[in-house]
Amino acid sequence: MIRFLTQARGPNGDKFDLNGAYLVGSDGVPIRxxxxxADGEIRCNKRVAGPAAxxxxxxxxPFGSIMLETTRVVDRDRPYVLPVELARGRLMRIxxxxxxxxxxxxxxxxxxxxxxxxxKSQFVASMTAAGETAADEKGCEAVRAAVEVGEALSLFHAGIFLERRRAAKQFSPRPMGCGVTxxxxxxxxxxxxxxxxxxxxLPTSWGVLEPRQGSNAWDLVDPWIAWAAKSKLALRAAPLISFHKSHIPDWLHLYEQDFETVRDLVGAHVRRTVQRLRTYVWAWDVVSGLHAYNPFNYSHEQLVDLTRMCTLLVKQIAPRSTTIVDIVAPWGEYYARNxxxxxxxxxxxxxxxxGINFDAFGLQFYFGVPVDGMFVRDMMQISAMIDRFxxxxKPLHITAVQVPSGSTPDPTDYWRGAHAPAAAGQWHAKWSEPVQAEWLERFLEIVLSKPFVETVTWRDLADTDGHYLxxxxxxxxxxxxxxxxxxxxVLRNQWLPGRDATRPRK
Known part of the structure; x- marks a missing residue:
């Protein structure tokens, strides 16, 4: 067992809030x-041997409330002091x-x-403090200092390479996109x-395009195709195949125990959609989140097989387009539960x-809902995760990103007001419109500074009914x-000279 002491408490003041907590093993892989x-401490009973974070x-x-990780520690009788280990973990990553x-x-x-x-000096002070209470207090000071300077280093590094990329005009021809209703x-x-x-x-999920088996809803996408062509906007189809519950048609559950039938149906949907839209679409999110959303409990080999089949079909039908495999929840918290x-x-x-043939990985970053994958991370963590991929x-596309502009529940969102963003953490201050704007600027500085990142897509343009976050x-x-x-x-005009965003396209 691994045990941690902390003076911190949750909103009710009686215990530490463990919502979203998980353990991490070697190579950053979450473990069950x-x-x-219990009894004033956090107790972690691992199902596997070895050290864990x-x-x-x-x-x-005043930085905010974010997911932080200790270094990997071993089982021992004496508890660790949590803020001391969090400071150690952040300093190691710095x-x-x-x-x-x-x-x-x-x-x-x-x-x-x-x-x-x-x-580092504050961390040493926490290590040498007399007593657990003093170590906790000094550890909290070290965590604050390490988190603040870690993000500052990330933005300093991003500023250098963003300016180089801008000066060399190395941005892709179409760097910024947005999802629509x-x-x-x-x-x-x-x-x-x-x-x-x-x-x-352009939303092209199976559930949207074939809500009833054998009946396609092309009338939903055709007006957008015509408008995009008139407005000189490119189209990315997102996604073709995803097993997220909002993306699959209800009727597919009739076949969920028959993988071969589902495989054939998946292939038919991909073939039909790509054949119809290939003239208009420059990039396809071919599969999205198969690693995380697996309601039918398919094996790893079956998920890889579906990915191979789908990417091959798109390559055959639309060989000049870009094929993207989407990675969601990149820290993988879900794996500790499922x-x-x-x-x-x-x-x-x-x-x-x-050896699957596709052109790029897509990464998605959502923060602001207290569910796995959406607890708040800081810019250093985001930058480091992008570097790992x-x-x-392969090139990277940020195929979806979004954070809130308010801290209260939103009754018109996908979750129907079930979650308050504040419960998932906050970045620098409570979520508000100014904080959302600052976060977007810093995020774009990070991702666009990386020469291997080609595009960034904001998830929803407006807070219309059914928006995600x-x-x-x-x-x-x-x-x-x-x-x-x-x-x-403003940022477009600063970073993308010659691409005037102050006037609508004709």
């Missing part, structure tokens, strides 16, 4: 365990990324280096979409070993722009 609060939602005032990014003696970073040294035909909605973005992420899933990096490696040698749109429900939308226009 029972984690509970604890990942928890941790309050770091050292790793400084080496990866070449930031040990980079000119102009002396102040940041001094802040790293100060965080198919039934939204308001002219203001479409005008603001065309003003700020280069392409539309053994029939596959950790994200392992799934990517399985595809590489199997770069090791596969609470308050997650760039426009309010009445289609008035939020601060993040206005900030995006």
């Amino acid at each position: 365990a029972e984690i509970e609060w 604890l990942s928890v939602l941790w309050n770091v005032p 050292s790793q990324k400084r080496e990866d990014w070449g930031l040990f003696d980079y000119p102009g970073a002396d102040e940041l280096y001094a802040r790293v040294d100060e965080a 198919l039934r939204q035909a308001d002219e203001a909605y479409r005008e603001r979409l065309a003003r700020a973005f280069d392409f539309v992420a 053994p029939r899933t596959v950790p994200p990096l392992l799934f990517a490696d399985m595809l590489a070993v199997a 770069a090791n596969f040698g 609470p308050h997650g749109g760039l426009l309010r429900r009445d289609l008035a722009p939020k601060a993040a939308y206005d900030q995006l226009l």
Whole structure:
């Protein structure tokens, strides 16, 4: 058993909030365990042998409340002091990324280096403190210092490479996209979409296009295809195949125990959709989240087989288009709860070993709902995760990203107001329109600084009925722009010279 002491408590003040907590084993892979609060401590009973790290939602005032991870520790009788181990974990990752990014003696970073040294000194003070209470207090100070300087280092590194990429004009021809609501035909909605973005992420999930078996709903996508062509916006189909409950048709459950039949039906849907839309679509999210959403409990081999078949079909029918395999919930928290899933990096490696032919990986980042995969992370964690997927040698597309602009439940979102964003953490301050705008700017600095990232797609343009994250749109429900939308226009003009986003396309 691994045990942790902490003076921190949850909202009720009687116990630590373990919502979203999980253990991590070697190579960053989550492991199954029972984690509970008992007798004033966190107790972790692993189902596998070996050291493990604890990942928890941790309050770091005034920075925010984010998921943080200890280093991997071994079982022992004496409990660890949680904030001390969280500080150790963050400082270790800072050292790793400084080496990866070449930031040990980079000119102009002396102040940041001094802040790293100060965080290390505070960590040493926590290690040598007299008593667990003093160690906890000193550890919290070290965590705050390490988190703040870690994100600052990430943004410093991003600023260097973003400027290089901008000066060399190395951005892709269409770097910014946005998802849409198919039934939204308001002219203001479409005008603001065309003003700020280069392409539309067109919903083409199986459940949308074939809600009844044998009956296709092309009338939902055809108006968008015509409008996009008129507005000179490219189209990305997203996704073709996903087993998320919102993406599969209800009738498919009739066949869920018959893999061969489902495989044939999947192939028929992909073939039919690509043949109809290939003239208009430049990129396809061929499969999305098969590693995480596996309601039919298919084996790893069957998931790889479906991926191979789908990518091959798209390559055969639309050989000049871009094929993308989407990775959702890239930290893989879900794997600690569901053994029939596959950790994200392992799934990517399985595809590489199997020799499956596709053009790029897609990554999705959602923060602001207290469910696995959506607890808040900071910019250093995001940057480091993107770097890990770069090791596969394929371009990356951020196929969906979204954070809230409010902290209260949103009755019109996908979750129907069941979740308050505040319960999933916060970044720098409570979620608000100004915080959403600042987060978007920092996120774009991080991702667009990386030469292997080709596009970024915001999930929902507006807070119209059914949008995914609470308050997650760039426009309010009445289609008035939020601060993040206005900030995006400013950033486009700064970073993408010659691509005027201040006037609608003709």
